[in-house]
């Protein structure tokens with residue numbers, strides 16, 4: 001089971017992540033009750049997925065446009081943003097858009113190549129749960145969430161930039 | 167100068183701790199090379215041809231004498247007793263040891279300095295005109311705005327992993343010595359008819375493999391919106407900039423691909439959401455930042471007749487006054503340029519002793535502050551006219567009084583193949599061979615204003631595209647050759663140089679440059695400078711001369 005950190009603590013994840021290569025019919029093979037499906041699958045099979053008994057979340061790859069979830073964010077219990085490789089920084093913007101622009105308030109999870117060295121930035125962009133790769137050290141990660149005491153900028157976490165608070 | 171408060175200090179301490187931990191994890195084998203790479207780069211650390219290279223930020227070129235002394239002691243304690251001023255108002259150490267870097271950074275932090283975001287695919291050190299705050303006819307002092315941008319760009323959580331590096335320049339002076347138009351974002355400070363401050367915003371400028379002059383996407387951005395607008399540009403770039411090919415990843419490629427109009431539309435659509443939001447600048451914040459850049463206590467003074475008398479007797483001093491000293495907004499004061507281009511020394515290199523000397527000079531004669539320039543020189547911004555001869559004589563003793571600022575031997579040159587692992591060719595020896603050729607100072611003076619820039623590869627750290635004469639090192643089947651461009655300039659009328667023709671061998675370079683200069687000398691009219699003549703007569707006469715077959 002992948003290591004999950006949510007709101008600053010280690011927890012278990014009951015969600016099953018469906019990979020982007022999975023064909024739709026196979027997505028249900030695991031019998032998991034909570035499915036995190038790729039954005040493309042969601043787009044294609046939205047009606048059926050919504051009608052199923054399962055809980056459905058959506059994960060965005062770095063090139064997916066979060067604005068396309070505008071009308072869905074109120075209904076989704078989980079949205080994830082994927083880091084295909086840690087240095088691909090698009091997911092930071094996707095996360096910020098989901099929170100700031102679309103007003104998403106549910107669980108926002110980082111998946112993929114999630115490194116502790118980016119934990120703080122992810123948190124600032126509004127990500128509140130983190131699925132670590134097998135090589136990831138959960139304690140290191142939790143510590144890294146508070147690598148910095150504060151930020152200069154207006155962030156999802158604290159919208160007032162430092163200059164309005166200092 | 168900006169002075170750190172408890173927040174700034176905390177942020178810097180947090181970063182040092184973080185990087186110490188990252189370095190330890192790397193040395194323990196817990197981080198792979200690939201994972202450590204962007205982390206060390208964002209802390210200024212390259213692995214170079216011979217050793218690591220650490221690039222330290224000099225925010226918008228401003229340094230206190232205390233900071234300069236620290237840079238000197240670091241050069242002595244962690245390096246081989248010298249350092250290199252780059253073309254981006256940074257300073258580079260060529261020989262630090264990886265395991266010592268966290269300690270070195272801790273020492274820098276003692277004087278409120280750092281190497282944060284001096285490298286890597288993030289927002290780099292913001293640069294500006296070295297005469298900011300003292301230039302005659304200045305529209306607005308750019309330094310407080312640069313500081314506002316520095317803070318906004320430091321550890322920006324959304325924009326630390328961009329498609330590629332990102333450089334911002336701000337200019338509030340009439341002459342633009344910041345090469346503003348060849349930056350990813352160039353900001354010209356303007357005043358509208360009501361006297362309110364705003365910015366003309368250019369995007370997509372840059373040198374490197376595909377040199378481009380920035381295009382305007384906003385002709386007047388009221389100052390309150392500076393940061394929200396920058397956020398919008400960055401978000402569009404972060405989301406849509408190419409990541410599949412590092413040579414096509416800069417914002418200029420995105421702007422070209424979309425077209426400036428479409429790019430602007432995307433930015434404005436994004437901006438509408440944040441405009442007037444919490445990141446909107448407040449008057450208090452601008453006032454706070456401006457409070458660090460007030461005028462020093464200038465004495466009511468006028469020019470001293472002693473200086474003219476000294477110049478009449480000392481010819482070299484007279485040259486130095488003419489070339490290296492610029493007018494100042496304050497009566498009785500001058501701006502003094504210390505040219506770091508002594509022949510035989512790599513352009514921009516300074517020793518620990520020279521740094522300490524300059525720090526002392528600044529304390530004694532210029533309110534304890536210096537500036538560094540993208541032309542790799544150092545400036546004392548506030549020298550009393552009456553002190554000029556004393557400053558000159560002191561500089562002379564340290565071999566820092568070369569009186570050729572802006573002349574042909576004031577060569578801008580990247581470290582090239584002697585140090586840089588990306589180089590195709592050496593650049594420092596080319597600079598030296600040209601300097602030797604033009605050693606005769608009268609000849610240099612006769613040639614007059616000219617810029618000569620040398621880069622050791624396409625990355626164009628020596629800004630060769632915007633040199634009146636540009637020299638680029640290229641690799642031809644494993645041999646080093648040099649391509650020449652003519653007609654570049656980096657001022658308010660920025661132009662990219664045109665390629666003269668096939669590249670030359672290293673030993674031919676002094677001859678080639680001399681022939682180019684001869685064509686100018688023979689064709690110039692009515693006090694035209696090199697660039698004006700080139701613009702009038704075009705490239706052909708230069709081509710003919712340089713490639714003429716010997717009889």
Ligand code: SF4
Pocket residue numbers: 580581582583586587588589590621622623624625626627628
């Ligand atoms: S231009 Fe090329 S050789 Fe010169 S410093 Fe830059 S990367 Fe190195």
